[in-house]
Amino acid sequence: MIPRIRNFSKWGFVCGRISVLEGNFLPKEFFLNLINQEKTDDIVAMLQDTFLREYISPGAMWLGENFSNIFDRCFNDMAFSLRDDCPSTLPVDLFLIQNDYLNLSNAVKERKDFVFPSCLFSYDILTAIAEGDYADLPKTFKESYAWQTGEIFGINPALLDIIVDGAYLRHLLMFSDATESELIKKYIYMRITSYIIIAMWRGMNKGIPLKYYQQYLSPVGEFNHLIDDLAVSGNIENWRGIIGGEIGEIFFESSEYEELDPISIFDLKVNNYLSNMAHGGAYQTAGPERVFAFLLGLLTEMQNLKLVVIGRINNIDRDFLRARLRECYV
C-alpha cells in the first residue's frame, strides 16, 4: 500500500518559508516590555526586531494613524506573498476575505473608496457595484433574503452592514465546505458562532431590534437556529444556554464583567481560545493547517502590536493594555 502523503510535498515550499518566518514571532515579554516604554522613539526602535522592520524607519515622525495602516499592510503583504506559494489559497483567503467584504460594504452603499486590498473581488467589480451594476455581485450576497425579495434597494445603511455580514459568514461556510481540514472547519464553526454573538450583542446595545438580524443576517446554514434563538430570547441571560459549548462558557465568563466592556472581553477570550486551538496546526510539517496557524499567529501579533503601539502613543493606561493583550504564538 502506498503511504498516504497526498499534497504533502506540494505544501512543503510554503511551509519551509513559514519555518523561517516563525522565528520572528514575538513572545509576550516583548509586548510587556513595549508597554513599559515612555517615548515613541524607543517604541519605534523596538519595532525594528519585528516583522515591521521593513515598514518603519527610525527617526521619522510617527502618528497612531500611520501605525494602524502599517500593521494592516504588513499582514496583508505577508498573506498575499504566502498565497502565491500555496497549492490551495483557502487557508489564506480565510483571512483576506474580510477585507473584500469591508470593501463590498462600501460598494453596496455606492461609495468608491476601497481602502482595503482586494483578494477575491477586484476593484473593477467593486466599482461596477458602486455604480449600480449588480451583475457581478457575489453569490453569497445574492443569497440574502433582502436581495431576493428586492427589499435591499433603499434600505437603511446600518441594515446593509448586517446583510454584508451575513454574506461574509456565508462565504466562511463555503470555505468550510471546501476544506478537508478538520481543524480549519472547527475554527470556522467557532468563528461564525462568535461573530454572530458579537454582532447581535453590539446591535442590542445600540438599540437595533434583534429581529433585523433574523431578517438580514440569515440564511447562514446551520447557524440560522442560533440567530433565531438569540433574537427571540430577548434576555441576554438566556444566551449562555442557547449558545452552549465552549463559546457559551466564554460568553458566560465575559458577561460577568459588566463594569468593563464585556463584548471586547468576549472577543479577546474567544480569540485566545481559537488561537490555542489553531496552534495545533503549527506542529504539522507541511499542510494547510500550518499556513492557517501561522497567519492566525501573525494576525494576533499585529493586533497586539497595534494595541500596544497606538495605545502607548495615546497614553492609554498600561494595566488596561496588559489586560487586553492576546495570547502570543510563541
Next chain:
Amino acid sequence: MSPEWIEIGRGLCYAGAGLAFGLAGAGSAWGISIAAHQCAGVLREKPELFGRMLVMIALPGTQGFYGFIAAILIMTQTGLIGGSTIKISLGTGLAMFFIGLGCGIAQFISAIKQGEASAAGISLIARRPESAGRAILFPAFVETYAVVGLLATVLFIIFLTQPVVLKFLG
C-alpha cells in the same frame, strides 16, 4: 528439471531485481522531492542555510543505491551478469522474486518516510540553525531500517545461491 522451468525461474529472478531497483529508485525520488520542497521554501527566506540543508535533501537518495546494489547482486549471483551457468529452479526464482520485492518495498517506504523526517528536520534547522546536528538524527534513524533491509537482502541472495541450497530447492 525442464528448460521451461529454468527459464521461468530466471525470469522471476530478474523481475525481483527490477522491483528491488525500481521501487527503491521511485521511493528515493519521492522522498527527495518532499525534502526539497521544504528546503526550497527555507532557502527563499534564509539562503545562507544551504550547506546545512544539503545533507537533509540527499539522505532519502541512499535507498535508490541500496536497491541498485540488491538488483546487481541478484543479477550477478544468478548469471545474468558474469555469465555463470548455475541452474535456477522455479523455487529459487520465486525466492529471489520475493527477496527483490521485499527489498524494494522496504526501500520505497523508508525513502518516503525519510523524506518526511528530513522535511521535519529542515523545519527545525530553519527555526534553530544550531540544532542541525540533532535534526540530522531523525532521518538517520529511518536510514537504519533501509540499511537493515539491504543487509538482509544481500545475505539472503548469497545464501540462496550456494550450491547446496540450489540443490535443495531443486
